[in-house]
Amino acid sequence: METLEGLEGRSLTVAELVNVLRSAIVGGELVPNQRLVEADLAAEYRASRGNIRAALAELTVEGLVERVQNRGARVRAVSVEEAVEITEVRAALEALCARKAAERITDAEASELQELAKRMKDAVERGDRDSYSESNQTLHARVIEISAQQTAAATIHRLRGQAVRFQFRLARQPGRPAVSLPQHLAIIDAVCAHDPDAAAEAMRVHLESVADVIRSTHA
Amino acid sequence: METLEGLEGRSLTVAELVNVLRSAIVGGELVPNQRLVEADLAAEYRASRGNIRAALAELTVEGLVERVQNRGARVRAVSVEEAVEITEVRAALEALCARKAAERITDAEASELQELAKRMKDAVERGDRDSYSESNQTLHARVIEISAQQTAAATIHRLRGQAVRFQFRLARQPGRPAVSLPQHLAIIDAVCAHDPDAAAEAMRVHLESVADVIRSTHA
DNA sequence: ACATTTAAGATTGTCAACAATTTCTTGTAC
DNA sequence: GTACAAGAAATTGTTGACAATCTTAAATGT
Numbered sequence: 001m002e003t004l005e006g007l008e009g010r011s012l013t014v015a016e017l018v019n020v021l022r023s024a025i026v027g028g029e030l031v032p033n034q035r036l037v038e039a040d041l042a043a044e045y046r047a048s049r050g051n052i053r054a055a056l057a058e059l060t061v062e063g064l065v066e067r068v069q070n071r072g073a074r075v076r077a078v079s080v081e082e083a084v085e086i087t088e089v090r091a092a093l094e095a096l097c098a099r100k101a102a103e104r105i106t107d108a109e110a111s112e113l114q115e116l117a118k119r120m121k122d123a124v125e126r127g128d129r130d131s132y133s134e135s136n137q138t139l140h141a142r143v144i145e146i147s148a149q150q151t152a153a154a155t156i157h158r159l160r161g162q163a164v165r166f167q168f169r170l171a172r173q174p175g176r177p178a179v180s181l182p183q184h185l186a187i188i189d190a191v192c193a194h195d196p197d198a199a200a201e202a203m204r205v206h207l208e209s210v211a212d213v214i215r216s217t218h219a
Numbered sequence: 220m221e222t223l224e225g226l227e228g229r230s231l232t233v234a235e236l237v238n239v240l241r242s243a244i245v246g247g248e249l250v251p252n253q254r255l256v257e258a259d260l261a262a263e264y265r266a267s268r269g270n271i272r273a274a275l276a277e278l279t280v281e282g283l284v285e286r287v288q289n290r291g292a293r294v295r296a297v298s299v300e301e302a303v304e305i306t307e308v309r310a311a312l313e314a315l316c317a318r319k320a321a322e323r324i325t326d327a328e329a330s331e332l333q334e335l336a337k338r339m340k341d342a343v344e345r346g347d348r349d350s351y352s353e354s355n356q357t358l359h360a361r362v363i364e365i366s367a368q369q370t371a372a373a374t375i376h377r378l379r380g381q382a383v384r385f386q387f388r389l390a391r392q393p394g395r396p397a398v399s400l401p402q403h404l405a406i407i408d409a410v411c412a413h414d415p416d417a418a419a420e421a422m423r424v425h426l427e428s429v430a431d432v433i434r435s436t437h438a
Numbered sequence: 439a440c441a442t443t444t445a446a447g448a449t450t451g452t453c454a455a456c457a458a459t460t461t462c463t464t465g466t467a468c
Numbered sequence: 469g470t471a472c473a474a475g476a477a478a479t480t481g482t483t484g485a486c487a488a489t490c491t492t493a494a495a496t497g498t
Contacts, residue, residue, distance in 0.1 A: 011453095054273060070479085092314065152311070289490060
């Protein structure tokens with residue numbers, strides 16, 4: 001993720017602007033529905049309006065920005081229904097990744113996941129939310145890496161950016177670890193046991209339960 | 220899909236250019252790896268270079284065009300491995316759609332699908348490739364529509380554009396209908412029977428078999 | 439003949455000005 | 469006081485010009 005520091009003098013390129021603006025939106029500095037006036041952004045980020053415009057166009061295709069003809073751009077506000085849909089798509093895609101990971105995981109990678117399982121159990125026992133949340137993210141990321149599915153990985157990543165706001169509140173839900181820990185352990189077991197069907201189903205069930213939580217907390 | 224006719228005089232807007240260029244790429248008028256020189260395209264399509272440039276940027280995010288810094292754009296050549304990955308992602312996503320469709324299908328929609336099943340059987344019996352191929356596309360499209368999953372639908376549509384070249388050759392494969400017809404019928408049966416798990420699995424198996432064909436024909 | 443350098447041409451990257459559209463403000467009639 | 473209309477301000481859409489970069493080809497030296 002790029003920042004603004006250390007770029008004195010010269011103005012930002014389009015690619016840089018895309019990264020800066022994406023970080024600002026995903027990071028919450030630019031809030032949903034906030035208007036994105038090209039001239040203002042150009043002044044704020046020391047860029048020409050043309051480049052700001054090009055960056056906004058790219059972020060529109062990525063789904064982070066919404067544009068209306070002759071009315072400009074806003075940070076796209078993702079509705080609860082959309083967040084649920086996005087999570088369900090993630091469920092399907094990460095299930096695919098879990099399946100592939102179970103097929104091609106090496107012994108070294110397996111013991112790495114076992115180690116992660118231990119860390120997660122420990123964290124929940126100690127009530128260490130931050131450590132558990134971090135291991136959680138690591139698990140999902142590692143399964144995707146092990147699966148070696150470029151297309152699925154790219155799609156998951158893009159969608160995650162859109163729904164990150166909902167994900168965030170979720171982790172702080174009381175009693176959530178008690179539900180998700182066994183699901184995470186089931187995923188690790190199935191992947192390490194080279195059982196593609198079980199791995200896919202465990203991942204799908206896990207993320208469908210996340211979708212259920214989003215549904216119910218915002219009903 | 221937009222064309223060039225009936226737009227005399229005025230030059231094309233960015234949104235129009237995106238559609239025109241997308242059609243040209245997906246339709247095969249612009250072949251993989253073909254260089255896309257901004258000035259040339261501007262002359263060809265009666266647009267300013269700036270607009271061509273913006274359109275190419277959007278198509279790059281969509282995955283249809285590839286750009287290298289200071290070296291311009293080309294039509295992205297999708298490798299066999301990528302086509303397989305794309306089909307597997309489609310398998311996961313259309314399986315999700317089949318699952319949702321099975322949950323929410325109405326009686327009217329069910330009899331529509333039954334009708335389609337009959338047409339497919341007839342077409343295969345008569346050896347009518349074109350009719351079968353058309354019904355095939357209709358089936359996939361209708362299942363997605365019935366599922367009412369916007370996010371999944373948009374993702375599937377984008378990916379299909381990238382791999383359309385491989386899909387095309389596939390339909391002409393001899394003996395293919397004999398394999399795919401029972402798969403299609405199984406999908407229709409499960410969706411109409413309101414059996415989400417069976418519908419998802421039937422769709423997944425069907426598209427995984429498509430992925431296998433792509434793998435083997437290009438090995 | 440081969441490798442290196444240098445210049446020319448082609449192409450992309452950036453910018454600032456202009457045109458078109460929308461939104462806001464003010465004035466007027468009822 | 470409200471509704472409507474006209475003008476001003478703000479904002480986006482488009483274009484052409486200029487700068488930066490890469491590619492090609494000729495020129496030079498060994």
